[in-house]
Amino acid sequence: MISYALRRVLSAIPIALIAVTVCFFILRLAPGGPFDGERALPPNVMANLRAYYNLDQSLPMQYLIYVWRLLHGDLGPSMVIDGFRVSDLIRIGFPFTLTMAMSAFVVATAIGIVAGMIAAVNQNKWPDYVLVLVVMIGVVVPNFLSAALLQLVFGVYLKWLPAGGWVNGSLTHLVLPVTVLAWPHAARISRLMRGSMIEVLGTNYVRTARSKGLGERLVLARHAIKPALIPVVSYLGPGLSYLLTGSLVVEQVFGLPGIGKYFITAALNRDYGIVLGTTILYMFIILALNLLVDMLYAWLDPKVRYR
Amino acid sequence: MTDTVLSIEDLSVTFDLHQSEVHAVRELNFSLQAGETMAVVGESGSGKSQAFLSIMGLLAKNGRASGRAMLGDLNLVGMDKNRLDQVRGKDIAMIFQDPMTSLNPSLRLKTQLSEVLVKHQGFDKGKAIRHAVEMLERVGIPEPGKRANAYPHELSGGMRQRVMIAMALLCQPKILIADEPTTALDVTVQAQMLDLFKTLTEDFGTALVLITHDLGVVAGVADRMMVMYGGRCVEKGRTDELFYDPRHPYTLGLLHSTPHIAHRAARLDPIQGLPPSLEHLPKGCSFHPRCAFCFDRCLEERPPLAPVEGGREKACFYEGPMTYEAVA
Amino acid sequence: MAGITGKDAILTDYANKLEKLDAPKGRSLTQDAMRRLLRNKAAMVSIILVVLIVLAAIIGPYFVPWGYAEVDWTSIRKPPDLSKGHVFGTDQNGRDMLARVLQGTQMSLIVAGVATVVSVVIGVVYGAVAGYFGGKVDAVMMRFVDIMYALPYILFVIILVVIFGRNPVLLFVGIGCLEWLTMARIVRGQTLTLKEREFVEAARAGGAKPFTIILRHIVPNLTGPVVIYATLTVPEIIITESFLSYLGLGVQEPQTSLGTLISFGAPVAEVLPWMLLAPAGVLVTLLLCLTYIGDGLRDALDPKDR
Numbered sequence A: 001m002i003s004y005a006l007r008r009v010l011s012a013i014p015i016a017l018i019a020v021t022v023c024f025f026i027l028r029l030a031p032g033g034p035f036d037g038e039r040a041l042p043p044n045v046m047a048n049l050r051a052y053y054n055l056d057q058s059l060p061m062q063y064l065i066y067v068w069r070l071l072h073g074d075l076g077p078s079m080v081i082d083g084f085r086v087s088d089l090i091r092i093g094f095p096f097t098l099t100m101a102m103s104a105f106v107v108a109t110a111i112g113i114v115a116g117m118i119a120a121v122n123q124n125k126w127p128d129y130v131l132v133l134v135v136m137i138g139v140v141v142p143n144f145l146s147a148a149l150l151q152l153v154f155g156v157y158l159k160w161l162p163a164g165g166w167v168n169g170s171l172t173h174l175v176l177p178v179t180v181l182a183w184p185h186a187a188r189i190s191r192l193m194r195g196s197m198i199e200v201l202g203t204n205y206v207r208t209a210r211s212k213g214l215g216e217r218l219v220l221a222r223h224a225i226k227p228a229l230i231p232v233v234s235y236l237g238p239g240l241s242y243l244l245t246g247s248l249v250v251e252q253v254f255g256l257p258g259i260g261k262y263f264i265t266a267a268l269n270r271d272y273g274i275v276l277g278t279t280i281l282y283m284f285i286i287l288a289l290n291l292l293v294d295m296l297y298a299w300l301d302p303k304v305r306y307r
Numbered sequence B: 001m002t003d004t005v006l007s008i009e010d011l012s013v014t015f016d017l018h019q020s021e022v023h024a025v026r027e028l029n030f031s032l033q034a035g036e037t038m039a040v041v042g043e044s045g046s047g048k049s050q051a052f053l054s055i056m057g058l059l060a061k062n063g064r065a066s067g068r069a070m071l072g073d074l075n076l077v078g079m080d081k082n083r084l085d086q087v088r089g090k091d092i093a094m095i096f097q098d099p100m101t102s103l104n105p106s107l108r109l110k111t112q113l114s115e116v117l118v119k120h121q122g123f124d125k126g127k128a129i130r131h132a133v134e135m136l137e138r139v140g141i142p143e144p145g146k147r148a149n150a151y152p153h154e155l156s157g158g159m160r161q162r163v164m165i166a167m168a169l170l171c172q173p174k175i176l177i178a179d180e181p182t183t184a185l186d187v188t189v190q191a192q193m194l195d196l197f198k199t200l201t202e203d204f205g206t207a208l209v210l211i212t213h214d215l216g217v218v219a220g221v222a223d224r225m226m227v228m229y230g231g232r233c234v235e236k237g238r239t240d241e242l243f244y245d246p247r248h249p250y251t252l253g254l255l256h257s258t259p260h261i262a263h264r265a266a267r268l269d270p271i272q273g274l275p276p277s278l279e280h281l282p283k284g285c286s287f288h289p290r291c292a293f294c295f296d297r298c299l300e301e302r303p304p305l306a307p308v309e310g311g312r313e314k315a316c317f318y319e320g321p322m323t324y325e326a327v328a
Numbered sequence C: 001m002a003g004i005t006g007k008d009a010i011l012t013d014y015a016n017k018l019e020k021l022d023a024p025k026g027r028s029l030t031q032d033a034m035r036r037l038l039r040n041k042a043a044m045v046s047i048i049l050v051v052l053i054v055l056a057a058i059i060g061p062y063f064v065p066w067g068y069a070e071v072d073w074t075s076i077r078k079p080p081d082l083s084k085g086h087v088f089g090t091d092q093n094g095r096d097m098l099a100r101v102l103q104g105t106q107m108s109l110i111v112a113g114v115a116t117v118v119s120v121v122i123g124v125v126y127g128a129v130a131g132y133f134g135g136k137v138d139a140v141m142m143r144f145v146d147i148m149y150a151l152p153y154i155l156f157v158i159i160l161v162v163i164f165g166r167n168p169v170l171l172f173v174g175i176g177c178l179e180w181l182t183m184a185r186i187v188r189g190q191t192l193t194l195k196e197r198e199f200v201e202a203a204r205a206g207g208a209k210p211f212t213i214i215l216r217h218i219v220p221n222l223t224g225p226v227v228i229y230a231t232l233t234v235p236e237i238i239i240t241e242s243f244l245s246y247l248g249l250g251v252q253e254p255q256t257s258l259g260t261l262i263s264f265g266a267p268v269a270e271v272l273p274w275m276l277l278a279p280a281g282v283l284v285t286l287l288l289c290l291t292y293i294g295d296g297l298r299d300a301l302d303p304k305d306r
């Protein structure tokens, strides 16, 4: 298991490196980029850029400097706001985004797994049909639309919950955003769980477990859930990146102070520095999460460890 | 040896299909004595596995069983699942047809083995694992202590089959149902397994039901046998008598198509034609389209399972001599 | 936002199956799947609805009495009113919502089509080259695909937005350039099997150049995978488009798209609900249908599931 973990970590390094390289060259070579002479940047920003990227050096040298700084945790400056850096943005926005995405992730994964199991055990009975419907809505309605509709219903008409905005520490302000974020994720998880659970419940080894007289509850808990989770776990990685990127929209729509809001603003202002720094940050987070998921996968499916 | 441990009365199994139903097993009757070995033979699809799965309460969702399966004074058919769980695994255990897929790939062997003891004997985990390791040793698994920590995919097919056997024997059940326990194995391992069964039934006094296609296997180990065709029992009796003097043409056909046994015929005679589809069983005797001895009555009327001399039973109207030479 | 149709899983299964069969059987696998699809009621109804929506988006504008940018000064912010020909009502500027929704649908479909075509072309070329040349070329090329898979798609999209700014079609050409990965994998697998076949060997022995062989012998055998891929990709791009437009990063005024319309409708939904509901209804119907078609395709390709 440990050697498997090591191998996975090592294989993630070149991926990270290539990702960084791609990002650097997009930044440097993009048409209409900040280094493009036609774009008028405020002179002090241009001076910062010159200093930061050592524009008088050759391109490979600039690349090395860029990587070197990244290794020291420096994700670069804004190209629009003088003196503002990606690290500032992370300090301001990241705790919020992470809290929101993680709570949505945990809630949605738990609900999805349980709902999928209930549907599988009651295949083709009413709990199953209800789930299929809820899932279909979750999968099909894009989050910005569900956000708008929920705001309208619960915030404007019913006035049960705040339609948007943020008051520090207020949980009610988080209910709608987390719901919007969690719904599609829970829907996909439960869909996967339902399918794999139905499959597992029909396998010979579950029949063996039943033949031992363990009782249905133990059969489910010990024999069925673990193998049924395998496809679910393999979706957790991509699922989390959808959640993190979905939080961009949700923060924007609900006016919440996370990275997403600044990120979108930066994109609208064509602030390459912020956009790229944030992208690289997300990439690292996603790579790390995928590693974690791989470990979980190896625990669930012992065969994987030997590959 | 006259202690009846299981008696089956009018056992039938029906599967619901979308538009129709399939009767996989019909009106099966037999009883099983302590310590004896009974073989159940028949072609693929004749209902062997489903008959015994129904006794274990393990039919697929679309299946239902009727009739009675008396274990002592408990009727296993239609029994409440919670009540059934106190019996299966403990008094009656089953080894399944396919050892490669019948063990849980995500759990260590010791977990899968010990849980039976924890559930039925109330052992704590450590004790249960020690017992499990002992049992692995008895079924001939080398380095059982180490193997107990392995996952199923680390074992060969033969080893997995042994694990299945060990698992079934852990609680020393009164009845062991072994569904084609040797088909997945190569010949040498097959022989070892059969020896193992023999010693184990002798040691534990377990009644063994051996489901198989292979009459060569039956000859070696079974006291009695039951021949199934199209979901019904067509002949049953003591193994030696059925072998030397089969009274049902289908039994005869089976014997003739088994290499080791077909000594009395000059050549191997496979039974002509294909096994019937359960959805469209022919009228009259379901074997008649493939039968060399069939006559008018067989086309119209289904022969009931009726006693012949010597405690045997058969379901056939034909009473004349039965050799292939007589027909050819 | 990849994934509403579970595209990768469906296509990978399908590709694995194709790889195990030789080409003629592969073709009949595709034909069988199509036949099963035709028997699936939900999928058929969805296909018909999608066709109707597409037709309405293309020819509808010619039959609507109002142009999408035309202002009706007599009815501003009016609910649906058949007598004036405003079936879906009007917006704050007095523009006919039906005309705008049709126009928006058209734009959404166009960008989805553009991105899908781009991704198919890149995917086919990339996959065929990797598969045909094999060996080290293949290993390096496919490793690159693996890496791309690991990267957050939507962030790249936003980088593209920053680069291509205000030109939606160019933007979606760019998005197509991100979407081709799955297609490349499938095409590579197919090419690996196809290149062992006699007609390819014969062509090679006859001295045909690699690219001639790829174009003439390999690409024509890829119709099945391409159709399935396209069906599953279009809804993903539609979602991406509406998402970007909603955030103000995609299609801009006076042009319009479903996402743009929703983003204008959402803030005023309390007083002018038709401005949100009309485009939202079309978007959801379209996505729902495309999802059902995707589900139908999956079942058709994997009949044991039922």
Ligand SMILES: Nc1ncnc2c1ncn2[C@@H]1O[C@H](COP(=O)(O)OP(=O)(O)OP(=O)(O)O)[C@@H](O)[C@H]1O
Binding pocket: B015, B016, B022, B024, B042, B043, B044, B045, B046, B047, B048, B049, B050, B051, B060, B061, B062, B063, B097, B213, B278
């Ligand atoms: N879930 C089910 N639905 C419908 N029919 C079924 C189902 N399960 C089994 N059957 C049918 O029941 C019949 C008997 O099956 P069974 O498994 O008992 O055969 P068998 O005698 O054990 O054959 P084999 O030697 O191949 O194991 C088969 O024809 C099979 O098609």
Ligand SMILES: [Mg+2]
Binding pocket: B048, B049, B050, B097, B179
């Ligand atoms: Mg069987």
